[in-house]
Amino acid sequence: MRQILQNLGNGETLLADVPTPKLSAGQVLIRSTRTVISAGTERMLVDFGKANWIDKARQQPDKVRMVLKKIKTDGLMPTIEAVRSKLDQPLPLGYCNAGTVLESKVDGIKPGDRIVSNGPHAEVVRMPKNLCAKIPDNVDDESAAFTVLGSIALQGVRLAKPTIGESVAVIGLGLIGLITVQILRANGCRVIGIDFDSEKCKFAQSFGAETVDLSKGEDPVAAGMAFSRGRGMDAVIITASTKSDEPVSNAANMSRKRGRIILVGVVGLQLSRAEFYDKELTFQVSCSYGPGRYDDSYELKGQDYPVGFVRWTEQRNFEAILDMMASGAIDMRPLISHRFSFDDALDAYAQLDDKSSLGILLEYPEAAGPDLVSSTIRLTEAKRAPQKAQCSFLGGGNYAGRILIPAFSKAGASLDTIVTSSGASGATQGRKHGFQNAATSEDAVLNSASTDTIAIATRHNLHAKQTCEALKAGKNVFVEKPLAMTLDELSEIEACYRAAGNNQPLVMVGFNRRFSQHATKMKALLDSVKEPKSLVFTINAGEIPMDHWTQDPAIGGGRIIGEACHFIDFARFLVGAPIKSFYGAKLGNPDQRLATTEDKATLILSFEDGSQATIHYLANGDKGFPKERIEAFAGQKVLQLDNFKSLKGFGWKGFSKFKTRSQDKGQNACVQAFVDAIKSGSAAPVEMDQLIEVSRVTIQLAEQLKG
Structure with a gap:
């Protein structure tokens, strides 16, 4: 199938061939018939992509501050690579979709149903049930495609809480502004629309509004003030897009006392403050x-x-807009300014330069081609001779694209197939890195004779299942940590x-730090001391929001399982003896009403040779402090490693300092050792028993901290 993607790095808009998304429980697969290009949002994304680095930075000052802090801790080149990789991720454009259901795993929705969603511009989209709504029989697909835009307008109106007969101003008469005018008129309000475009003012007049032509x-x-009979506007809804502060100032000055501005x-x-203070105005931002x-x-x-507590959700707003279309209370057809075949979608985006454009409609082919629902696409016709280390990837996210895939390619592996659930990211990464195929089904690699190795870079909850499936299929496995999330797994x-x-x-787990040049140097020095070692890890991990997937116990497993496992393994490597016992304690919270997480904890490991490691894994420090500091005390000597860039020795004969130009966390060396072992037929770089040991200790520590 084909999908429109935006490259935020160079501004290129693509009509790309991608595999059909994989359907999961609670989702529907929809064949698109019509989508609407959102002139405001999509023009902003396209313009951002075309902007140079300086202009991009000016538009996102918060991101610039994050980048500067990352440079301090990780170095310049790794930061540049991370930013480039992030911008290089394909961004699906569009969120106003109407189509017909192909497959459904949702009760009450069946194949053949006509449906709207906030799906992107693609021939086939996969959507969860709460972001879909059925189209009434008397609403055509062209009108229905405006449902999501209508819901944005409706949510703004709901927050304004207008009553019959109130005077409401709409500042900005683009698509959403004109829909807002219609909804307000249907609600019994007197409406005045304000814009610089004379043609859009005429549209608003045709919908029953008076207008102010700023041009x-x-x-x-x-x-x-005149429109409100001198009383001031009861409410003002701002739907404009501009960097100017003038719309808010005008809204405040035309409002009555205790008026509402949305x-x-x-x-x-x-x-x-004065404009708002004197009138005790209410100002609220509407969220989508x-x-x-x-x-x-x-x-x-x-x-x-629950409907008794939240009457109007996203989905119920979709339904309300469709009901208003069905009754004739609002009409989207006059808002269509251009129609383009999906084949000519790139020409449609060129139309965004015309600021007078309103609804730009994309029309999809009625006849479904043979590749419309294909879960695998061929990226290159070049045939490769069979060899060892024919590697396929499950997952194509930022870490895979920036670190793992280049590392496998550099190590001499042959890249066969990349599998992602959405298809778009896999196709993009596949073309960029030279994969033979892109797919959305794991069967494409599990049953493939051309794949002998599978690299797993999916979300943590999938690792164990995919590892088992790969092993049963007789494939070598490189799984990005963690290996598993539970003891049963x-x-x-x-x-x-x-x-x-x-x-x-x-089998290899991505415990890459033990392969760093700094790690091997530390290991060699510590092995020369024939007595127990004392290791102190200070990990300034940084805060991750609680709603991030890594913090979700069912998906990410938390940060001990997902991240601290690195340092448990590194300690195991440096000591070179099995872990005998362990203990963990998390930071307490005197206010028991607030939840605590295990990302502010101390882990203590005792080893069979008498060594001990203390790992302070902390998410409450400043980013200016080193992110990873490892100190080793042994035989009246000390080693100090900072951020895998600088290793210092104290009391070591013949060694005082070792530095690398940039961070070396051992990712490339880790993958190289794994690929070399496959090609040579030698043993895995890390024994399976040790991978199991470290994983088991990590899981038990995480359970202890949660208890």
């Missing part, structure tokens, strides 16, 4: 298309809000591995 020098405040668009927000937006539990997991992996008998594939 003719008309005074919006005076017009608003911001739906994007404008300057240098507010005048209603309650549930950006809540993964609602949008992705399908957990609805770990036992299953061990059983699958042992079941292979003498034909056991190689």
Whole structure:
């Protein structure tokens, strides 16, 4: 199938061939018939992509501060590579979709149903149930495609809480502004629309509004006061897009005492206290298309809000807009300014330069091609001779694209197939790095004779299942940490591995730090001391929001399982003896009403040779402090490693300092050792028993901290 993607790095808009998304529980697969290009949002994204680095930085000062802090801790080149990789991730464009259901795993929705969603511009989209709504029989697909835009307008109106007969101003008469005018008129309000575009003012007049044409020098405040019979506007809804502070100032000055101002668009927000203070004005920002937006539990997991407590959610706003279309209360057809075939989608984006454009509609082919629902696409026709280390990837996120895939390519592995659930990221990464195929089904690699090695770089909850499936298929496995999230999963992996008998594939976990040049130097020095060692790890991990997937116990498993495992393994490597016992304690919280997490904890490991490691894993430090500091005390000597860039020795004969130009966390060396072992037929770089040991200790520590 084809999908429109935006490269934020160079501004290129692509109509790309990608595999059809993989359908999961609670989702529907939709064949698109019509989508609407959102002139405001999508023009902003395209313009951002075309901007140079300086202009991009000016538009996102918060991100610039994050980059500067990262340079301090990680160095210049790793930071530049991380930023480039982030900008190079394909961004699906579009969020106003109407189509027909192909497959459904949602009760009440069946194949053949006509449906709207906030799906992107693609021939086939996969959507969760709470972001879909059925189209009434008397609403055509062209009109229905405007539903999401209508819901953005509706949410702004809901926050304004207008009553019949109230006077409401709409500042900005683009698509959302004109829909807002219609909704307000249907609600029994008197409406005045304000814009610089004379044609858009005429549209608003056709919907029953009076207008202020700013291009003719008309005074919006005076017009608003006159329209409200001198009382001031009851409410003002701002749907404009401008850097100017003037819309907010005008809104305040035309409002009555205790009037309501709702911001739906994007404008300057240098507010005048005096303008708001005297009238006790209410100012509120509207969030997209209603309650549930950006809540993964609602949008992705399908957990609805009880109607008795949240009457209007995103989905119920979709339904309300469709009902208004069905009754004739609002009409989207006059808002269509251009129609383009999906084949000519790039020409449609060129139309965004015309600021007078309104609804740009994309029309999709009615006849479905043979590749419309293909889960695998060929990226190159070049045939490769069979060889060892024919590697396929499960997962194509930022870390895989920036670190793992280049490392495998550099190590001499042949890249066969990349599998991602959405298809778009896999196709982009596949073309960039030279994969033969891109797919959305794991079967494409598990059943492939051309793949002997599978690298797993998916979310943590999938690692154990995918590792077992790969082992059963006889594939070598490189799994980005963690190996498993529970002891049961770990036992299953061990059983699958042992079941292979003498034909056991190689298994590797991405514990890369032990392969760093700094690590091997530390190991060699410490091995020369024949007595117990004392290791102190200070990990200034930084805060991750609680709603991030890594903090979700069911998906990421938390930061001890997902990240601290690195340092448990590194300690195991430096000591060179099995872990005998362990203990963990997390930072306490005197206010028991507040939840505590295990990302501020101390882990203590005791080893069979008498050594001890203390790992302070902390998310409450300043980013200016070194992110990873490891200190080793042994035989009246000390080693200090900072951020895998600088290793200092105190009391060591012949050694005082070792530095690398940039961070060396051992990722390339880790992968190289794994690929070399496959090609040479030698043992895995790290024994399976040790991978199991470290994983088991990590899981038990995490359980202890949560208890």
